[in-house]
Amino acid sequence: MPLQSLDITRRSATTTPSPSARQTTKVAKLIDVSKCIGCKACQVACNEWNDLREEIGVNHGAYDNPRDLTANSWTVMRYAEVEEVSAEGTRLEWLIRKDGCMHCADPGCLKACPAPGAIVQYSNGIVDFHEEYCIGCGNCITGCPFDVPRISKKDNKAYKCTLCSDRVSVGMEPACVKVCPTGAIVFGSKEDMIEHAEERIVDLKERGYKNAGLYDPQGVGGTHVMYVLKHADDPEKYSGLPKDPSISPMVALWKGAFKPLALLVIGFTALAGFVHYVKVGPNEIEEDGEEKEKA
């Protein structure tokens, strides 16, 4: 993490500019859902590289394992069985999506975090948690439009995918990308990834997926993890990938306009009291003159 300390675009709960002398290229991870075979090599690689192990769970009759993201599992494969109704009849589709942090250009977690520097956004677009500054309040969960951060039960710190910021900072690709056997996950500059996605979308459209498209939601300023979806018109099909995610208006108000306004009104009230005292003076008991004169 300290390797990238000169290229910080944004820092949580910080009102002055962050160290940003170094400018890096915007990166992106592109997940081509149409190429994914659901092998979970990415999950394993994530655990391997970050040296984390999930607790042994229970079989609950689905491929999803673990069932959800956790403080130790920063990426999970989600398996959805969807019936596609078309002119040719009903067809069962198995839609598999690698879930994890989307690395929003406008990160809701960072906006909501009260601890200075606990969440940073590097100039390459990676949003990273610095757990040593985390106070465990969970505001990042409140702010995230994708329900990604998880608080560890062990240490009450928030964890999520780092997009392998440690690897990327030394010119390597994220571990999940390195290990993907079908090339469903690719990594590079955001520009190149969009270009690559467009080629894939043309190919998918030729194969009959007329709604194929790129998932790079503009409601959060675009993301540094993008998907190529066969059904980009309805991303909800992919285990509830939000169609048009954005920072909730509640969070935007709480951490936006309300914050300075509330402070201003509180400060003004205190000041008004002071001015009033100086102007009008105390409300004293005049009848009680004798006692006063004595004192």
Place this chain on the structure above:
Amino acid sequence: MSKYIQRYTETERINHWIVAICFILAALSGLAFFHPSMYWLVNLFGGGAWARILHPFIGLTMFVFFFIIMLKFWNHNKFNHNDRKWLGQWRDVVANREDKLPEVGRYNAGQKALFWVMVVSMIVLMVTGMLFWRPYLSQFQSIGVIRFVTLLHAMAATVLIIGIIVHVYAAIWVTGTLRGMTRGSVSAAWAKKHHAAWHREVTKQG
């Protein structure tokens, strides 16, 4: 006629100061999370994580003791006809033209209004705070509820802080008031001037 009149019992005073101390601690730790400019306040509590851990317990303690005091003073804070008139003459209140104001009982309309502001904001703070208390209770709520109650919590806290500033200032401004809450008694002259109806009532009995 004795020179001093009992206004608050020992129990009421202790109760009040427990609420007051809890309020200061809850407000300072809460403000630390509210705006980066006040994050340094976490140092008073032993750092960010400690402030986060302690804040809900302090808040809950505050609410419990506030609740007791609230039940005790509930009946004294019902609005009457004179109170509406008093509020209508707020300019006379602020300009210290107390002789023009309608006669006041145990509490004036400003105190009563403040009482209800505190009741509402305390209840909102307690309920919303419980709903997003990590790591104990937040997992039972949907993210939509958590977002809503977090915003509401910040808003209620702002209202309460403003209310308490007014409360503290009024106690400073009207000299002789603080004594009621520190020693329990106020001077007869104070009672006559600021709470004439109450003064008449208590001196008649006595």
